[in-house]
Amino acid sequence: MGSRLLSGRYELLEKIGDGGMAVVYKGKDKLLNRYIAVKILRPEFCKDATFVENFKRESQAAAGLSHPNIVGVYDVGREGNINYIVMELIEGRTLNEVIAEEAPMDYRKVIDISKQVASGLRVAHKNKIIHRDVKPHNIMITTDGVVKLADFGIARAVNDATLSTGNKIIGSVHYFSPEQARGNYVDERSDIYSLGIVMYEMLTGQVPFDGDNPVSVALKHINEEITPPSQVVPGIPPALERCVMKATNKYQTNRYSSAEEMIEELDNIAFVSSVVGQDLFAESSTVIEKRAQRRAQMEEDEEYEEELRKKKKKKKSKQDKKKMIIIACAAGFVVLLIAFLLMLKFGVFSSTKPAPDLSDMTLEQAQQECDDAGFKLKQGKDIYSTDVPEGRVCQQDPLPGEETPKGGTITVNISKGSKEGVVPNVVGMKKEDVEDYLKQYGYELGSVKTETSVEKEGTVLSQDPTAGTKLDKESRINITVSDGKGKEKGNVPAMNGMPLSEAKKAIAAAGFVVGDITYDYSDVYGNGYVMWQQYEANTQLDKGTSIDISVSKGEEPPEPMPDDKKKKD
Amino acid sequence: MKVGYLTDRGRRRPANEDAVKVMLDKKICMLADGVGGNRSGEIASQSALDALEKFILHNPPEWLSDSDEIFRYFRAAINYVNQFIIKLSEAKPQYAGMATTLCFTYLKGDTLYVANIGDSRVYLIHNGAIQQITDDHTYVNDLVKMGAITREEATTHARKNVITRAIGANANNEPDCFSVSVQAGDRVLLCSDGLYDELDDRTILAKMLRFDDMMIVAEDLVGMANDNGGNDNISVVCYCVEE
Numbered sequence: 001m002g003s004r005l006l007s008g009r010y011e012l013l014e015k016i017g018d019g020g021m022a023v024v025y026k027g028k029d030k031l032l033n034r035y036i037a038v039k040i041l042r043p044e045f046c047k048d049a050t051f052v053e054n055f056k057r058e059s060q061a062a063a064g065l066s067h068p069n070i071v072g073v074y075d076v077g078r079e080g081n082i083n084y085i086v087m088e089l090i091e092g093r094t095l096n097e098v099i100a101e102e103a104p105m106d107y108r109k110v111i112d113i114s115k116q117v118a119s120g121l122r123v124a125h126k127n128k129i130i131h132r133d134v135k136p137h138n139i140m141i142t143t144d145g146v147v148k149l150a151d152f153g154i155a156r157a158v159n160d161a162t163l164s165t166g167n168k169i170i171g172s173v174h175y176f177s178p179e180q181a182r183g184n185y186v187d188e189r190s191d192i193y194s195l196g197i198v199m200y201e202m203l204t205g206q207v208p209f210d211g212d213n214p215v216s217v218a219l220k221h222i223n224e225e226i227t228p229p230s231q232v233v234p235g236i237p238p239a240l241e242r243c244v245m246k247a248t249n250k251y252q253t254n255r256y257s258s259a260e261e262m263i264e265e266l267d268n269i270a271f272v273s274s275v276v277g278q279d280l281f282a283e284s285s286t287v288i289e290k291r292a293q294r295r296a297q298m299e300e301d302e303e304y305e306e307e308l309r310k311k312k313k314k315k316k317s318k319q320d321k322k323k324m325i326i327i328a329c330a331a332g333f334v335v336l337l338i339a340f341l342l343m344l345k346f347g348v349f350s351s352t353k354p355a356p357d358l359s360d361m362t363l364e365q366a367q368q369e370c371d372d373a374g375f376k377l378k379q380g381k382d383i384y385s386t387d388v389p390e391g392r393v394c395q396q397d398p399l400p401g402e403e404t405p406k407g408g409t410i411t412v413n414i415s416k417g418s419k420e421g422v423v424p425n426v427v428g429m430k431k432e433d434v435e436d437y438l439k440q441y442g443y444e445l446g447s448v449k450t451e452t453s454v455e456k457e458g459t460v461l462s463q464d465p466t467a468g469t470k471l472d473k474e475s476r477i478n479i480t481v482s483d484g485k486g487k488e489k490g491n492v493p494a495m496n497g498m499p500l501s502e503a504k505k506a507i508a509a510a511g512f513v514v515g516d517i518t519y520d521y522s523d524v525y526g527n528g529y530v531m532w533q534q535y536e537a538n539t540q541l542d543k544g545t546s547i548d549i550s551v552s553k554g555e556e557p558p559e560p561m562p563d564d565k566k567k568k569d
Numbered sequence: 570m571k572v573g574y575l576t577d578r579g580r581r582r583p584a585n586e587d588a589v590k591v592m593l594d595k596k597i598c599m600l601a602d603g604v605g606g607n608r609s610g611e612i613a614s615q616s617a618l619d620a621l622e623k624f625i626l627h628n629p630p631e632w633l634s635d636s637d638e639i640f641r642y643f644r645a646a647i648n649y650v651n652q653f654i655i656k657l658s659e660a661k662p663q664y665a666g667m668a669t670t671l672c673f674t675y676l677k678g679d680t681l682y683v684a685n686i687g688d689s690r691v692y693l694i695h696n697g698a699i700q701q702i703t704d705d706h707t708y709v710n711d712l713v714k715m716g717a718i719t720r721e722e723a724t725t726h727a728r729k730n731v732i733t734r735a736i737g738a739n740a741n742n743e744p745d746c747f748s749v750s751v752q753a754g755d756r757v758l759l760c761s762d763g764l765y766d767e768l769d770d771r772t773i774l775a776k777m778l779r780f781d782d783m784m785i786v787a788e789d790l791v792g793m794a795n796d797n798g799g800n801d802n803i804s805v806v807c808y809c810v811e812e
Contacts, residue, residue, distance in 0.1 A: 182718050183709065183726030213741065215711040215733055222717050456637065488635065511634045543634070 005030065007077050010038055010086060026089060029074075036074065037090070041083040052083055059085050059152075065127060069120030071140065071150040090148055095139035095198070103205030104233045107240055108273070110202045113139075115266045116147035117195055122259035124152060125188040132186060134194035135175040136201065173214045173221070174207045178250050181218040189252040192262060196247025196255075203244070204232040222250075225363070239269045242371070249364075355410055357400035358393045366393050366412055374406055380413040384473065390417030416442070416473075423477060425467030431458040431481045438477055446476030450483045457484025487542035494537030495530045500551050503530045507547055515546035519553045527554035570596055570676065572808040573783030577791045579763055580799030586610035587761045587804035590618040595625060598806045599673035602689050602761040604735060609667035613654055617669045617736050620653040621646060630675060636682065639675065640746040643684040647671070647736070647744045654737045668737030671744075672703060672759055676810065681757060683747040686734050690765055692773065693749060694756040699774040702747050706734035730762070755810040760790075763801035767794040783807050 005011055010027050016037070017024035027038040041055060056076055063073035072088035095113065099105070117139060124131060131138075131152055140148040173181065177193035180186055201207050208227060209220035226248055230236045243265050249255045256262040356373045358366040363379060370377040380395070388394035395413040398404045424441045426434045435445040446464075453461055464478045465471055490511040495503040500517070507514050515534065525531040534548040535541060572593065578585040586603035588611075601617045603610030624646045633639045650671065658664045670687025683691045685703040688710075693700045704710065708731040709723040718726070734741040751757070756777050765773070768790070776793065780786050787805050794803045 180727075182712070183722060183728060186727075213733065215708055215715075218708070218712065219715055219717055222712075490634075505632065509632050509634065 006038065006082070006084060007079050010036065010084075012038060027086075029086070035089045037087045039085045039087060043081065052078075055083065065124055065129065065152065067120055067123040069116045069147055069149055070123065070152065071148045073152075087150075088148070090140045090142055090150075092140055092142035092148075095136035095141060095147075095202075098141055099136055099201055099205065103202055105202045107203065107235075107237055108270070110199055111240065111266050111270045111273075112145075113141070113147050113202065114195065114199050115263055115270070117149055117198070118192075118259045118263045118266065120147070120149035121188070121191050121195065122263065124149075125191070125259055130186060130188060131191045131194075132180070133175075134191050134198060135172075136198055139198070173218045174209065176218060176221050177252075178222045179252060181221045187252065188258060189255045192247050192255050192259065193249075195262075196244050199244050200226070200229055200248065203229045203236055203240075206232065208248070237269060237273055238371075239272065243269060351405060352403040353406050354401045355396070355398045355404040358396050358410065358412055359400065360388060361393050362391055363393070363412070363414060370410055375404065376407065376409040378409050378411045380411045382416045383413050384417070384419040385415040388415040390415055419472050419474075420470055421473045423463075423465050423467055423469045423471050426460050426463050426477070426479060427467070429460050431460060431479070434460060434479060442473030443471070444474060444476045446478040449478070449480040451480050452486045453482035453484070454486035454488045455482035455484065457482060459484075487544065489540045490543045492533070492535045492537055492539045492541060492547065495533050495549060496537075497525065498530050500528055500530060500549075503533075503549060511543035512541065513544060513546045515548035517548070518550040520550050521554065521556035522552035523555045525552035527552060570808050570811060571781075571783045572598065572806065573785070573787035574598070574804075574806040575784075575787040575791050576804035577763075577795065577799075577802065579802050580795055582800075582802055584608060584611055585802045586614055587763070587802040588614040588618050589759070589804050589806050590622060591806060592622060592625060595630065596676040597625060597630075597673060598757075598759055598808065599671070600689055600759040600761060600804055600806055601672075601736075602670040602687065602763075602802065602804070604668040604670070604732070604737070609658070609664045610669070612657070612664060613667040613669040613737055616657055617650050617654055617671050620650045621671070621673065624649045630677075633677075636680070636748045639677070639682050639748070640684075643675075643682070643744060643746050647684060647686065647742065651736050651742045658737060666737075668735040668740050670706075670732065670761075671736050674757060674759060676751070676757075679750055679752060681749050681751045681810075683749070684744045685747075686736055686742060686744045688730075688732050689759065689761050691747075692758040692760070692770075692777075693751065694758070694774060694777050695751065697774075697778070699770050699777070701770070702749055704745055706741075706745075707732050751810045753810055753812045757808055757810065758790075759806040761802060761804040763799075763803035764790060764794050764805055766801060767797040767799070767803070777807060781809075783809060 006027075009031050010029055012025040012027045014026050015023060016026045022039045022041050025038045025040065027036050028034070029036050041052070056078075059073060059076045063076060066072065071090060073085055074088070075086035077084055077086070102109075117134070121131065121134070129152060131149065133151060134149070138149065138151045140150055142148065175194040175197045177186070177190040180190055197207060209217050209224065211217045211220060226245065228241055229244055230238070230241050243262070246265075247255055247262060256265070353373065353375075355375065356369050358369060361369065363377075367377050380397075383394065385394040392415050393412045394415040397411045398408075404410065421442055423443065424437065426437060429437065431448065438445055451461060453459075455461060459482045460479050461482055462480045488511065492512070493503075493506040493510050495506055498506065504514050520531070522531050529552050530549050531552045532550040570593065572591050574589045574591055576585060576587045576589050587601065588603070589598075589600045591598050599618050599621055601614035603612070603614035628642070628646075630639070630642055633642055654667070654669065658667050670689045672683070672685040672687070672689040672691055674691055675682040681693065681702075683702050685691065686706060688705045688707045689703070690705065691702045693702055704714075708728050709718065709726045711733060712718045712726075713720055713723050723729070734743065736742055758773065758777060760773075768776070772793070773790070776790050777786060779789065786807050790805050790807070791803050
């Protein structure tokens, strides 16, 4: 392909990538004399007019985006049967490779990369383009450290075209937002979620949700809470962790409303951490563990954090006025330092604080409340409650208002909802699956009785109480299972007059086994033909029963030799 | 056994990646819907059915007695087909990653045995009612079964056509096996998603009972799916259970 010029202008030099939908070549633009990347759509996608149309439209929209953090699209074209896009050539690595080598990454680098990705997203979102497939493979990092977001719109083109491109085997869903997983309305905040997941992976070296199949991963995105990254890798600044948790909130409305807002937050975190220094953050997590020895130090930390939070809240309403923030933060920092010294001097420093009221809150809200009030939250047991809806706090220790050491732990028990449930059906299931299945509904497995039956061994034959019964959860459900030893009945085939080989097959086919075979003279049946069977045809017998047969060895020789005659039974 | 079968490109797709095959003397019908570009979807579906036929001819199923044995046989057959497709997909670069759905039915006495991988379906029409025997191995159907989304949400899901199991490389290829008792007069339908995406169950039921000639039923079903859009390849195998 080396000498070929696309549209009389682009020379293809070497293949640099091979994706599911397209092949990417390094090329040279002869007109502008610069190196470029040319992405050529795979021919099978070209056959589909709708797909090509979408691909072109979206690529052209992406071509309208000019920003240092977005891979530039220079040209979209078609020559004969070849559909291609000409793009900025990036010399560097994908974030995927960077994560594989460096994660868990330094949080400052994470902030830097995330801000650049968010900046790219901000421009796209302003132009009403949603990426839909933000993931490390689509984020390039140049040798100069500039982050470039790639593959705008292609995901969209594919989605629109799924109906006409037919079946696809499921791929990775690790960076899916819950709304994408559910197939609901997707907007800017879906990209923010995916970016949050990418940040999580940069910070910890792992994605928050993984599983042995894509559906289970998607379900986790929908249902499961994300383990805070600091529990995976210690030393992550709490403010940054909150940023990741907010970006990856299950509800679109609880996330950053725009990339802009997220950038602002990341700026704050970067700024405060550069003023306060990394040590504070690095230590804050270990300090909590060694609280006894390092109490005083920790209280200092908390004051800083408190201050940090206040500043952030004030700032949120403001626009990006960097100078103001720097002055305010610096002033705040000085005031805090003075206040802190004064407090120390006058012994005002109280070491306890009333515990907040967490009742009826979701775990997330309670976590937020505890964070704000400077306590640690611990999830206790899940318990039944008829009054408190499922998933909400129904007990806490210490109680609301009780004096609690600052930074102390508040344990909350979460309601599992009402105790009464409906017994599910387990009849027909395999024994080993029953226990887990019942657990899903809050029931326990009771006694297991075995009964002889033709059902496969271990199949549940009956249950007590029966399905549909209203019953308190945690009750035991007794089951009866089959031992598989029950005999199925079969019909004895008619074999008289059959050749022996066929009779054997007929016996096996009817589920019986061939018993003794005796040979005898007969002047009715020819040599090798069955002339007698132990049970009459169509007798009903347990399968597996043996059936004796006797087979003719032809006519008796002229001289009768009674001694030769043997007859069994 | 009176059988009608038809496979059609539909109106929107450049090629037909479906395939059907009927082994009348064995009372086995099969249907596959290929996945993969560069014509490899066509190769995958047709080769899968050829491989399955070969397996069945070499290992006649007549002597199998109970459903246990038949299901074991089905699994062995599918394993064979899967190995065959994987080998084929490694043979040529343009075949890489090709895959196919596969469903087939085996009528033995008054029992219908069914094996399925992917999102093709088997329906049974019994006593004037239609029943879907197979369970779609699709991402959205899994979500529905787990209660994550509703059936209504599933119909508009952007990833409606994403399948979770298939014959071929890089896919979960564990089949579902079913047995269901049938009686004379019952009708059986195997179809690809190109049919059921265009026609609802009620329409399919009405069409299945409209004519006694199964070939006409097949043409009728495919024709109506095309009239409704023909967005995908459409394939059907339908037959009537006799005494």
